[in-house]
Amino acid sequence: MDQLPTEFDVIIVGTGIVESVVSAAASRVGKRVLHIDRSDYYGGQWASFSLESISKLHEEQIERKNIINSSHIEHSGISEFVELGNKLFDIKNIECTWHVQSKTDTEQSKESTEMNDSDLIQNLVPNEEQHTQETVTWTKEALLKESRKFNIDLVPKLQYARGDFVELLISSNIARYSEFRSVSRVLTWLNEHLEVVPCSRSDVFSNNKVSVIEKRMLMKLLTSLEDVEKDLSGCKDKTYHNYLKEKKLTPNLIHYVLYAISMSDNNTLCEQGIKQTRRFLGSLGRFGKTPFLFSMYGSGEMPQAFCRLSAVFGGIYALGQPMKGLTISENKFKCLLVNDQKLTAEHLVLNLEHAPKQFVDLKKLEYISRCVLITDRSVMSSEKEHLTLLLYPPENDKNSVIMIELGTLTGTCPKDLYLVHMTTRQKTNPKEDFLHIINNIFNINHKDTESEKPKVLWVCYFSLPDFLSSDVKQNVPDNVFLGTGPDIDSDYDFSVKQAKEIFSKMYPEEEFLPRAPDPEEIVIEAEDEEIEDKDMADKQTDQKDEATDGEVKQKAETKDTETKQKAKTQDTETLENVEKKQVDH
């Protein structure tokens, strides 16, 4: 394999969402970027895994610790050498268990298909007949055979349809690298039952669990909260819960608004609650029935979309790179030691996970409890497959829980199965934090054979650091920036904000992720291949601004004719200056 180039404008270590956004932004404005990761997969703590590889997460963590411990290099000259990595933010409490028989007579698979021999596994789909059977008995082997059809997120995220992240995807044109599916229903746990939360006006009216008077109350409240201009002076120094009570809402309505729509709890302050409610209402009606989108193939795709843009604009990508450490002199990062190479750059961006111990001053570390289940049916059965968001209210000593249930249409799990993600602020440990929900909604021990509850086939618990609630001070050289890992919020706003800050500190003059041209707009000149991308993009924008509708149409027609001719004659003609225009912007 090639040697890495050694000189860059910025080196970015870690392929989490913050680093990936920074990488895309820097490459986009023409900076020479090296984006590098120790792991051989994208995403770091934001990655998605197959069923097989998530089961090995624990081993990998241990392995990584050993790598960190084993490397040591002497100081040389005036510069100081520091090792990369720390153990502060590791994933904890990993525990995966199977709740299926290991092998049964119904299992028709050919023996000898070893999971570690990945070449051999093809056509993992159980055949059609199996699907049409009333009950499919899943075994560990059968599930592992479908391992790659699972894309299990460490950090599952939902995007608000009009949130900052979605707007950024659209404005930067990064949206073209991913597909999304809208959450099709929002549920909550109310009076010991799962209930559909009325989200939109039409939902409110069609909901038969809500009385006519309640409907009016709810509409009035939502309309008043939507109004940004409205005076919120009655809101000072109280919780959102109290505010809603004062509005004389019924307990059911308070439940819907407080725990579901605003994703608040009993302690959420009024102002925050209203902000959250607006965030929800403001994203309604753009894509589908609820305000939320989920990225196809899992949230692990999101960092990759930004990395793709970075690569398209010249960013160099190298995964699976053993990094020894970096040198610092005069409080500035000088070079990164990768393999036997010394790589230099003006700036260094590091994920906190990769940051040398001495760069991190940890004041307080909070955790997110996570639980992932594979189940045999949806929590609320229905004719069509739903993408479900379930907001489980706080209960006794438990925090509120966000649950996302994904079916096969999301590209994250095989047919006839569901992947359930649960996320909450950690109180004790993941197992205890979700115990009540598992008992209320799922059938985990399969004791009750008549039960309609979804059977749990596999469960995995783990804890991730929550950088939104933690307090981590940075103690870094002038040209080093640290990006954080996961956070408890349902969208990526926290990460995008950080990425923007890092970018503007490095390049205060530059625009953050301007729109990338569509392929149709790229001018390719046969004579001169070495066009600066930035210039190219600028040129495009200028042209686009100038062009009137008429001009655009005309050009589109010319283009069509050209294409037709080419297709018919099958001759290849040399176009000195191909210019293509986007028609529908």
Add this chain to the structure above:
Amino acid sequence: MDDYKFLFKVVLVGNAGVGKTCLVRRFTQGLFPPGQGATIGVDFMIKTVEVGNEKVKLQIWDTAGQERFRSITQSYYRSAHALILVYDISCQPTFDCLPDWLREIEEYASSKVLRVLVGNKIDREDREIPTHVGEEFAERHNMYFLETSAKESDNVERLFMQIAEDLMKQARTRDLPRYDSNAQSINGRTSTIGDSSCCSKLQ
């Protein structure tokens, strides 16, 4: 709106320098880029062709240089209808890497994706991989096989037209990898999605 009937996503993989970009440029623009450097700024290219009086739009994706250090994003393989694996007939290591590429394809691409093996640079006189060796490899792995020269424009048109025709055939027999109930979303330029069962392409 464009009046094509089908849109297919074709992705290219293979070692750096085997001529992936040149194949795409040759086909979509009819030119052979003289530059040697890695591909910059090119995301995918589009060409509309006609297959039996039907317009077929091919969206051809390039690796954006991420193959150089074997760091192609998984998402690159998602939703591909056809996959072209390219090696350089004058460079043995590019052929030796094919099993690695196949492993990656197995892992991330749909199992129904149309796969084509291409030995490029047949204009070169210092051939290292005889045609039959490539052919045999392709046969063993259930792939189509073609040798091309992007420089001399040999078989390039044929390669992509063959892919378009095959995908059309598959589409007619409904044997295409179906990524969603709404395949249009690949090109969707809409900002409102009426049916929540569809997946949305943001724009």
